[in-house]
Structures are given as C-alpha cells and as structure tokens.
Amino acid sequence: MNLQTPLHEKHTADATSVEEGLAIAEAKDAIYTNEMATETAMANTLLTPRFYTTDFDELDAIDVSGVREDWDKLIDQMEADPNKGHFKKNEDWDHVDWDNMEPELKKEFIDFLISSCTAEFSGCVLYKEMKRRGNNKDITQLFQLMARDEARHAGFINDALREAGLRVNLGFLTQKKKYTYFRPKFIYYATYLSEKIGYARYITIFRHLEAHPEHRFHPIFKWFEEWCNDEFSHGEAFALLMKTDPKLTQGRNVLWIKFFLTAVYSTMYVRDHQRPAFHKALGVDPDWYAHEVFTKTSKLSEQIFPITVDIDHPRWQPNLEKMQKANADLAIAKENGKFFAKLGAQFRAVSAFVSLYTIPAKKHVVPATTRLEPSY
Numbered sequence: 001m002n003l004q005t006p007l008h009e010k011h012t013a014d015a016t017s018v019e020e021g022l023a024i025a026e027a028k029d030a031i032y033t034n035e036m037a038t039e040t041a042m043a044n045t046l047l048t049p050r051f052y053t054t055d056f057d058e059l060d061a062i063d064v065s066g067v068r069e070d071w072d073k074l075i076d077q078m079e080a081d082p083n084k085g086h087f088k089k090n091e092d093w094d095h096v097d098w099d100n101m102e103p104e105l106k107k108e109f110i111d112f113l114i115s116s117c118t119a120e121f122s123g124c125v126l127y128k129e130m131k132r133r134g135n136n137k138d139i140t141q142l143f144q145l146m147a148r149d150e151a152r153h154a155g156f157i158n159d160a161l162r163e164a165g166l167r168v169n170l171g172f173l174t175q176k177k178k179y180t181y182f183r184p185k186f187i188y189y190a191t192y193l194s195e196k197i198g199y200a201r202y203i204t205i206f207r208h209l210e211a212h213p214e215h216r217f218h219p220i221f222k223w224f225e226e227w228c229n230d231e232f233s234h235g236e237a238f239a240l241l242m243k244t245d246p247k248l249t250q251g252r253n254v255l256w257i258k259f260f261l262t263a264v265y266s267t268m269y270v271r272d273h274q275r276p277a278f279h280k281a282l283g284v285d286p287d288w289y290a291h292e293v294f295t296k297t298s299k300l301s302e303q304i305f306p307i308t309v310d311i312d313h314p315r316w317q318p319n320l321e322k323m324q325k326a327n328a329d330l331a332i333a334k335e336n337g338k339f340f341a342k343l344g345a346q347f348r349a350v351s352a353f354v355s356l357y358t359i360p361a362k363k364h365v366v367p368a369t370t371r372l373e374p375s376y
C-alpha cells in the first residue's frame with residue numbers, strides 16, 4: 001500500500017484492520033459531517049440501535065479448547081478475508097437519483113441507512129473494545145476480525161449516505177453515545193441473534209431482489225449477499241462461544257433466551273412497520289418479510305438454542321400488531337405531550353409483549369456440533 005496516500009482518499013473496504021478502517025472513516029468525517037444524520041444515530045430509544053459494554057475480563061477468560069476444531073476452521077475462514085475490498089462502490093453501483101426520489105421513500109430509506117450504519121458500528125465498537133482489553137489470543141483474534149468487518153460495513157453505508165449529502169460521524173458517536181451495560185451472557189444471546197437475524201434479513205431481501213430486479217431502487221442491495229455471509233460467520237462465532245459453556249443454554253437461562261428471541265423479533269416487526277414506503281418500493285409485504293426472517297432465524301438458532309418461539313401460534317401475529325399500534329400511538333402521544341395517552345400506550349405495548357413472551361416455546365434437541373454454512 002502506498003503510505004503517502006492521504007487517509008481520506010483510502011477506502012474502508014481495503015482496510016485490513018479495524019484501526020485502519022476507523023482512521024480512514026475519521027479522516028473522511030473531518031471532511032464530510034452532518035449533524036442531522038449523527039443526531040439520528042445518537043438517539044436512544046427502545047427501538048434504535050444501542051451501543052453496548054460488558055465485563056470484558058469474563059469474556060477474556062473463555063477457553064475455546066472444547067470447540068477447538070470448529071473454532072480454528074472458522075478463524076481460518078475469516079483470516080482468509082474473502083470480502084476484502086468488496087465493500088466499496090464499483091461499476092455495479094448505479095447512479096442514484098436522490099433528488100427525484102419520492103419524499104416519503106427518501107425519508108424512510110435514509111432512516112434505514114442511518115440505523116443500519118449505527119447498528120453495524122455498534123458491533124464494531126463492542127468488538128474492538130474486547131480486542132483491546134483482552135489477553136486471550138483466541139478471543140482477541142476473533143474480535144479483531146469481527147470489528148474489521150463491521151467497520152467496513154459501516155463505512156460502506158456511510159458511502160451511500162454521503163451521496164445523499166449525509167454522513168454519520170462515527171468518531172463523535174464513539175465518544176458521545178450512551179453505552180448500555182450487558183452481562184457477557186446477555187451479550188452472547190443478543191449479539192448472536194442480531195448477527196443471525198441480520199443474515200436472514202439481508203439474504204431475504206437479496207433473494208427477493210434477485211427475482212424482482214425492477215424493485216432494486218438502490219445499488220447497495222447488490223452487496224447484500226457477501227454482506228450477510230460476514231454476519232453469518234459472526235453468528236457462528238457466538239454460537240461456538242456459547243457452546244464452550246453448556247450452562248448458558250440450559251435451566252433458567254432458557255427463559256432469558258426466550259426473552260431475547262421475543263424482544264429481537266418484536267422490535268424488528270415494529271421498526272419495519274414504521275417504514276411502509278420503503279417496503280412498498282422493495283415490493284415486500286412487511287408481514288411476509290417478518291415471517292420469512294423469523295422462520296430463517298429460528299431454524300438457524302436451533303444450532304445452539306434449545307427452544308424457538310412459536311411464530312405460528314394464534315397469539316403471535318395479533319400481539320405483534322398490538323405492539324406496533326401501541327408504539328405508533330406512543331410516538332404521537334409523546335409528540336403532543338399527552339401524559340395519559342403515553343402511559344396508556346406504554347401499558348398496551350408491555351401487555352402485548354407479555355402475551356408474546358408467555359406463548360409456549362417449541363423445544364428441540366440441540367445438535368452436538370454447532371457449525372452451519374449459509375444455505376438460504
């Protein structure tokens with residue numbers, strides 16, 4: 001690499017380490033920055049992507065020797081870095097006519113890009129911190145590789161945003177966004193699920209647009225296949241981490257697993273239903289999409305979780321709808337400063353969640369080895 005190339009002229013897709021990727025992103029931030037996009041990314045509500053911190057020493061103490069064979073294979077695969085250089089614009093990047101994009105679609109799509117960028121970057125920050133604080137070679141190596149990928153993903157979304165005259169200031173976000181503390185086991189459940197659901201979301205959109213290219217209103221969707229393969233590997237890594245300690249997926253912890261499954265699924269449902277114009281442009285019915293993504297994620301998560309939520313139960317869909325309606329009403333009540341309407345909406349959202357959570361789970365026997373390959 002030419003050492004003389006100024007950082008802001010390099011690309012995050014070519015960065016081989018998270019440090020380099022972030023330095024490039026920061027150099028670009030110094031040139032393009034946009035308060036609106038960063039403010040959106042800074043927001044902390046139940047539905048917006050959060051930043052996490054955890055007990056890094058506990059994570060560092062994990063011994064992966066029980067899953068050594070699978071572990072080494074996965075790390076070798078990630079070290080080989082099949083997606084190096086992939087996440088940048090090339091001749092497949094069609095021109096985007098932002099000026100003539102239908103305003104509702106533009107608003108929702110930008111919101112989608114900003115929240116995706118925040119979510120990618122949230123993973124990057126957490127993984128990078130683990131790598132920095134750890135001494136365990138297996139753990140630090142894994143987290144360095146995952147942070148590398150997430151920095152590229154976030155950088156690429158920022159490329160797309162820059163064309164619309166926006167940019168999420170990642171350096172600012174790292175310093176100023178509030179961090180939520182999660183115990184390591186909650187990080188495993190939540191992060192494992194967010195990686196696998198991320199895979200399922202990206203591959204479902206990718207396959208749909210393969211069949212209906214006329215709905216591909218933005219070129220970034222062409223990159224979703226390789227993208228979701230990265231997320232798939234990250235999920236595999238968390239499955240192996242959980243496999244090192246059988247207690248994590250037994251006994252009372254199964255209730256926590258059910259909680260995270262329900263929370264992650266219902267949050268996705270509510271957020272996606274906030275973007276009707278976006279889904280219409282994609283030619284995707286958000287209810288169909290949700291069911292499709294839940295089915296794929298549940299199937300994948302059987303590799304490590306002993307239960308899945310029963311998404312075909314008669315209480316499932318109606319309560320997702322109730323929760324979504326309650327959230328929409330909550331937003332209106334907040335905007336109008338109506339205290340009792342707000343309280344009522346909150347109560348309805350919580351009771352819908354309780355109703356979802358108490359649906360009897362489906363049980364199954366977890367396979368002896370966890371490793372899977374992307375198959376959708």
Ligand SMILES: [Fe+2]
Nearest residue numbers: 120149150153
């Ligand atoms: Fe990612």
Ligand SMILES: [Fe+2]
Nearest residue numbers: 123195231234
């Ligand atoms: Fe990921």
